[in-house]
Amino acid sequence: DAGVIQSPRHEVTEMGQEVTLRCKPISGHNSLFWYRQTMMRGLELLIYFNNNVPIDDSGMPEDRFSAKMPNASFSTLKIQPSEPRDSAVYFCASSLPLNSWGANVLTFGAGSRLTVL
Amino acid sequence: RKEVEQDPGPFNVPEGATVAFNCTYSNSASQSFFWYRQDCRKEPKLLMSVYSSGNEDGRFTAQLNRASQYISLLIRDSKLSDSATYLCVVTLNQAGTALIFGKGTTLSVSS
Numbered sequence: 649d650a651g652v653i654q655s656p657r658h659e660v661t662e663m664g665q666e667v668t669l670r671c672k673p674i675s676g677h678n679s680l681f682w683y684r685q686t687m688m689r690g691l692e693l694l695i696y697f698n699n700n701v702p703i704d705d706s707g708m709p710e711d712r713f714s715a716k717m718p719n720a721s722f723s724t725l726k727i728q729p730s731e732p733r734d735s736a737v738y739f740c741a742s743s744l745p746l747n748s749w750g751a752n753v754l755t756f757g758a759g760s761r762l763t764v765l
Numbered sequence: 766r767k768e769v770e771q772d773p774g775p776f777n778v779p780e781g782a783t784v785a786f787n788c789t790y791s792n793s794a795s796q797s798f799f800w801y802r803q804d805c806r807k808e809p810k811l812l813m814s815v816y817s818s819g820n821e822d823g824r825f826t827a828q829l830n831r832a833s834q835y836i837s838l839l840i841r842d843s844k845l846s847d848s849a850t851y852l853c854v855v856t857l858n859q860a861g862t863a864l865i866f867g868k869g870t871t872l873s874v875s876s
Contacts, residue, residue: 681863690868691809691852704863739808753799754864756808 652757660763666728669760673742681741682725730764737761769867777873782843786870788836788853799854800838843874
């Protein structure tokens, strides 16, 4: 099993540019999560999907952020336009279906380190 | 008030020491609890789940106190390889609500 695969691993871009982060979850996992990690705020849940459907996007910072999951094996997180304060490590994670307690083990990808100049 | 709070540390201990981390959570309806471990510049990985009765996995012991909304992690006989950041994680009982992470406690074990 290749695990959760994220790309790119590193991205440096200039303010105002569009950034697209990609994620391939583990096969058979039907819940997918996008987290952002910074020193100041720790790991923040941005959005998550169950069976490709967005369930909770209340963590998405603002309209500049959007996420899609067109099929069970692919998701994107897009920032347009990017700003320096978006600099962070963005993690994608997947899990088996959440039980009624929302409890399950997340497997994280290696992360995408974004720097916006 | 943050949903999950941890002492950020760092905790600097010698090899062989016993160290304990604490975590408090704000939502009394929380139902599931975990400790994740994150190495420097790596992704978080599950260390252990935390059960109501407390549970042990080798040198690691996790405890839950629902009345005080408090979770703990005890590491006995610390190893150099235990150096990492330990993240306290909580879920809520509403269907479809995901994991909320604390900011983590950093442990440094030295020889």
